[in-house]
Amino acid sequence: MIEVVGIGLDGATGLSENVREIVENATLLVGSARHLSYFPKHPAKKLVFGNFLEVIKEIQQHVDERVVILVSGDPLFFGLGRLLLEKFSSEQLRFHPHLTSVQLAFNRIKVPWQDAKVISVHGRSLEELTPLLQQGVEKIAILTDEKNNPSAIARFYLGLDLPTRYDFWICENLEDSQEKVSQFSAIELADLPANNFTDLNIVILLRQSEEKERPLNVENLPLLGLPDSIFLNFQDRPGLMTKRETRLCILGELGLKDGQIIWDIGAGTGSVSIEIARLCPSSQIYAIEKTAMGINLIEKNCLRLQVSNVIPIHGNAPDLLTDLPEPNRIFIGGSGGNLLDILETCQKKIASDGILVLALATLEHLNSSLVWLRDRDWSYRLLQVQISRSVPIGNMTRFSPLNPVTIITARLN
Structure with missing residues (x-):
């Protein structure tokens, strides 16, 4: 035996x-x-x-x-x-x-761990962390090695530029006389040398709650192209937002001018609405969102970014669109399954020189939108956005792709 x-x-x-x-x-x-x-x-x-x-x-x-x-x-x-x-x-x-080190680590930081996700990057790639971080998993335990050390993990996380924020706990030499437990932000940890930690360590990531968010100093933010991580996001669906690079394309396609009425249908976290509001302070942006959680996020994000010209509208499109003022620009980022009905209302309401922009992730929505536009004599052009971001992998760099999006920019003939 x-x-x-x-x-x-x-x-x-x-x-x-x-x-x-x-x-x-x-x-x-x-x-x-x-x-x-x-x-x-x-x-x-x-x-x-x-x-x-x-x-x-x-x-x-x-x-x-x-x-x-x-x-x-x-x-x-x-x-x-x-x-x-x-x-x-x-x-x-x-x-x-x-x-196990995972049991000991969670007990040291006094956090229940029955719902934690555990992953080993010992002799493996940090890319295995990507789906967990993109999903915004609440608790992640990471078994490390010399290459994939705590600082390397923090740099990898920051390179993904995700909206979900984590506290990093480093537990070293558990059960030894040299045991040490430390807490860091990702930025603090990323700047530390690898030899700052002993080889026997485990990293625990705990998702921050919204209550820990601090007011932002907007003077230090760019006028255009806010990082995704700036926005408060859906805790259960942290990836559900228009990504920064796609957002920049959408803003360009909208042909914005100050003093306009703009509809943002399916506004989600309000990222597109807030970017428009900061660029065009005398415009009025109606952020239409069907979920109460989304409306709550839009309001919080407007407060954090000191935006006052976004008007959150809670309800289902197209029903509530008929009561809104005539728009000069319309962006459709989500339709809740009512895309064609929404387009019909948009055609009736949009200004004669207005621009309609759609961001579509599925072939089915793309096809039905194009058929609808052709049947109603709209002129349009397509822009397919396929973007990859660089992320650090140890001492090297690779590209991590974002989901492709097709942008339709349309005008009435």
Whole structure:
């Protein structure tokens, strides 16, 4: 029988009496140099992990003896257990898990973790983090390595320019006398050298609540092209907003002038409305949004960015459009399944020299919009936006693509 024993930085003292007895009775003791150092007077033959295949061959020669393999934490949690199960039958193995670093880390920062997402970037790519960060997962535990260290993770996160904000907790040497738990913002952490942390660390990301948002100093913000991370966003759908690069294209296609009436249909977080409002302070922008959460976000974002000429309108289009003033410009970013009905109302209400801009993510909406425009004698042009952003990967850089969007710019003939 091969006994696979999880052990922590507290060494032999952290083992239960039964597990300690199993280790003491071993005739072959296998582990890293650190693990074996916890048992300096053990009489068994000791085998230090180096080349995995060579170690496996040595273990196979002693499989009928009392073999104990020492590993960190739980061997079946991002541990050696998976590889051992590929080389030995389950009947030959017995596992004795210790507390995992993830358990210890969440307990140190006193946060329940049953709903946390756990990911290992140990020997892997940081890109595996991207979907979790884009989804705005509330709690993320990250197992690191020397290359994908806490500072590298923070730089990767900042490179994605996401609207969701996280607190970074770094837990080092858990259960050791040198244990250390620290909290950082992403910007603080990104500037720290890799050697600022010990090799044995785990990173916990906790999504910030809206209450932690601070008023913005708008004098330090660009006039055009606000970062996505500026806007408060849907907590359950943080990626649901018009991205900065696409937003810039839309603003250009709208042909804005000051003093206009503008409709933003399906306004979401209000990012497009707020960009227009800052560019054209004497224009009136009607931000039409069907969800109460969206209206709440629009109002909060207007307050944070000190915008007063955006008028949030809660309700379903096209029903409430008939009561709004004639628009010079219309942007449709969302339709709630009522796209063709919305277009009919827009045709009736838009000024004679008005411009209609649609941002469409699906082929079905693109096709139905083009058929509608052709049947009603609108002139139009298409702009397909396929953008990738650079993100740091260790000491290198790669491109991360955004979802493609087709922009239709149309005028009445």
